[in-house]
Amino acid sequence: MTETITLTIDGQEVTTEAGKTILEVAREMGKDVPTICYHEATTSNAVCRLCVVEVEGQRVLQPGCIVKAGAGMKVQTRSERVTRSRRTILEMLSSTMDLSEAGDIQSMMYDYGASSSRFPDAQRRESDVKDDNPMYIRDYSKCLLCWRCVQVCAEDAQYTFAINFEGRGFETQIATFFDKPIPETTCVMCGQCVGVCPTGALKPKREFLLESGKSPAEISVMNTGKKQRKPR
């Protein structure tokens, strides 16, 4: 027999198996708890803080993706404090990075009335597109550091450990060791990272080429297996 617990979410009492996170329980109840860094295939790390909820008796908002639902908990998933917090996170993200390909986040901004012009003086995190291999490109102007790519490259899937965080604070970026080009790293180009990227920061090369106006016919003759030359 699995242990069951009873808690209250948004005033509704719910009985569920012990061991689930607040996010899981709330979503099972049909609550709309937004997430960005959370992904069903990766370990949750509460990086983006968008899934925060208010738990009675707790001083700060709790990230629903990692905090386990507990017996007797009283949880608010959309209180004024929660809403303000989410709106601010979205506003800070949109002031500093390119969310043009993050459709989910754009609809969250609409839901929460977040304004991308709230912090007009914010410095934007911009960098050049890294196009260093034939398989995928990295456009870190669109990266919100959700950590998923790092995780699937490590223990969540691939055990390759080709990328990690580099730098501190505002300067933080996802990078290879010593920022080397992808072909010179341990990367096996499996593209698990591309598969979990929520913002289009990581993208298949062919999709990138198509977007930049190349026709299918032009793209097809680009990758004709021509040899790379490298001075010895």
Next chain:
Amino acid sequence: MIKSDRVTTTTCPYCGVGCTLQLHVKDDFIYKVTSPFDSPVNHGNLCVKGRFGYDFVYHPKRVTTPLVRRYLLEGKPKPEGREQVFAVSVDGKPIPDSQISNDWDWLETDWDTALNFVADNLTRIYKRDGSDAMAVYCCAKATNEDNYLLQKMYRALFRTNNVDHCTRLCHAGSVVALQQATGSSAMSNTASQVVMNDVFIVTGSNTSENHPIIALQMKEAVQKHGAKMIVIDPRRIDLVDMAEMWLPLKPGTNVPVFTAMAYVIVEENLVNHDFINDRTEGYTEFLSSLETFTPEYAEEISGVPAEDIRKAARLYANAKNAAIYWGMGISQLSHGTASALALINLAFLTGHIGRDGTGLNPLRGQNNVQGASDMGSMPFHYPGYMRVDNPENRAKWEKAWNIEEGGLSLKLGLTTTEILSHAHEGGIRSLYIMGENPMMSEPNLNETRKHMQHLEFLVAQDIFINESGAFADVFLPATPFAEKDGTFSNTDRRVQRVRAAQPPRGQSRPDWQILCDLALRLESRLGLATAHWTYSNPEEILREMASVNSDYAGITYDRIDKVGLIYPVPTLDHPGTPTLFKESFPRGKGKFHQLEYVPVMEEPNDEYPFILTTGRLLEHWHGGTMTRNSALNEIYPEARVEIHPADAEIHGIRNGDPVKVQSRRGEIIVRATVTEKTSVGVVFLPWHFAEAAANLLTNDALDPQAKIPEFKACAVQVFPARENDLPNPEIDVHRGRY
């Protein structure tokens, strides 16, 4: 941002894992591949080939118009000598090669003309020389439906069992061994059960490169579920990093190492007596054959310390659930069947079979090598592994194919390698190749070339003119996976859907349609009653096969629409069978086999001091027809020979130096990679690269039972060479994480 016109869910065309792919298509152009995270086999993970390696579909060298040689089209006599001609210019005009007779030019034509040439010539040869002159290579890359039709065409119309495909070159040893010992011939458990193992052995398989997604599951088993992995392989493969033990055996010494493990298990009484009594036979005889196989004896032969053999045996035997996963390092030897039997003996001794999280698991190479074998693309079996020399089986297929009683041949056919070695006057005169590339995948290619040249008529049905198609008389342009419907059966017997994401390019046609069209033309020329060749869709083909092959009886396209089914699926409401042998083996009791150590055919000597072992790379696929016409070739553009630093120093070879690798049969020039990944005395070559084809060197000695060639060990010498001797001296890209 691109908005896709459609997203097509299908199955990956590369390895036997069978990952689910979603092809994102815009204007009939696949620009992205993803995988759903709830996919049953791969959980959303893919490898570089599956995720990025589909661009060959659009490669300008892909042939999408039927081609015939000038001599045929202009009605001239066939010119002497059969030459390799690759070049067909993009606008369709042949590129003359001054060295080669104009009569060998490829000319574009229409389907009617091409198929009539094929039908006329095959009929002519069959009427003149009979069944024994006809032979066909089916294709482990094509769908179940395609393979079923092609073997049906040769069996029903030409009455021959000279039907085989590349399974002969990869797991024939495992298939024969499993059939002898258990009566089945596939993985006993699913690959995803690896996380249920407490201990597992990986041997003769560089899983990280050849079954990348299964390797992820193996790593997960070790890292997250506390499983202990034992790697038994001559190379220090990637998995060794996470292994509890690595036993680096000399290539071709599987039998002594595994039988010594059996010796230890018996000596220390770690055997599962209940299992042996209830489920097996031949144990007493087996015991008597063990005497010589002490771990010390095995150490002498294999170089693996006796103590490690003991430790590995204890780990495996004492585990609650233990499994063995193996690859071609076991089967591709002149004693490949014996090597696989040695593993089977271990599972019988310990009872690590017939439960979830245990098993005997040969990791099948191609996306549909399991399915092609199931479909009877083999010289000894009809679909469903029904022996062709059994009149009862024959009667069943005669009924299904509307053939007069006694019409089908009871004579066992020739295997892949034998078909070519019989290509001479009075032997095989015509060959039909669907999607295979024997001029890369056969051993001793210099010999193979002569055999190809001795064929009177050769048909290639493919997407590119590869090294073998370049010898053909007629080229029939088929469609790749992205342009056809059907099913693939993956390594763990899961039958999954393949779906067209776009219409066929140019005039190319799905294989099943080409085969039906041709079969009708043949039937009318041969004056035969029809064996039924009018199908409105591939599912009808599968259902015809399943009406006789009970393993597939319960499979319909509807049932496998979302998630595949793991055969045997005997009825329409059967849920599938992930774990085999829970109650019994198909042959009744599992049979122990007594083994003796037979060395590889060609042992090193002073003249050829190294053992060459061959294998595959993550970035490439087999003969390279697909991956060498892909961006994958940019990240791994050249073959390199791996040599151990100690050996390299003696021979004065530095990393990146050009070297000549020479065997008794041929030589190639490649760059050297000096690495401890290989062992002292052993050099490794990948076999994907035509310009430095490893199979020019390999030995065509065959396993007596399975007829599988000894790709994994031959004797070679390595000499320093000059830069200019390299086929492409300008390339020097040392890549490959593994």
